[in-house]
Amino acid sequence: GAVVSQHPSWVICKSGTSVKIECRSLDFQATTMFWYRQFPKQSLMLMATSNEGSKATYEQGVEKDKFLINHASLTLSTLTVTSAHPEDSSFYICSPGGAGANVLTFGAGSRLTVL
């Protein structure tokens, strides 16, 4: 699977601020990037799928205006949590995909805590 670099690994912010999470696919041309969210003691849930150069597709119940995804290149995708609130506190994980991605691996995850 792809080697993935995700930053930051953890972030604490005040309510109302925005946080940007970066995901880099180091050895694979990721035409697709999957973004997941995992609340404590729960499973991973797919939030959105982004395709390089086009708009992301969001899963039902995920606000596209709150979770801004940019996938401008084959190696970098970003997730921005805008106007974060305590209920957005979660573990956010990226996973590069697309044609040729036979195995799906994950970034190390970003643990967001909103005070």
Added chain:
Amino acid sequence: GENVEQHPSTLSVQEGDSAVIKCTYSDSASNYFPWYKQELGKRPQLIIDIRSNVGEKKDQRIAVTLNKTAKHFSLHITETQPEDSAVYFCAASRGGGADGLTFGKGTHLIIQP
């Protein structure tokens, strides 16, 4: 969309015994079924996967079986060791790298010494 059910939610076995975790899926178009191990605070790690053209796959102490007709697949861990303690997730997708994964709710495997 796809729905993946996973059982049991917690499984406690004696060290050296076998552990079996079962999952069912709903989308007959799903053709890729990975299993992930997640330790506390870390990313999920792929431990084994199976595609729909195969009924069984084995890698040392870990094996996965797939029954496409019944839409269920299982993870088998033999000769369990303390380091096998973790949360295990099954997942399903239509494969091809273009579709995201739908995960089961996870099984907390506890290996009793």
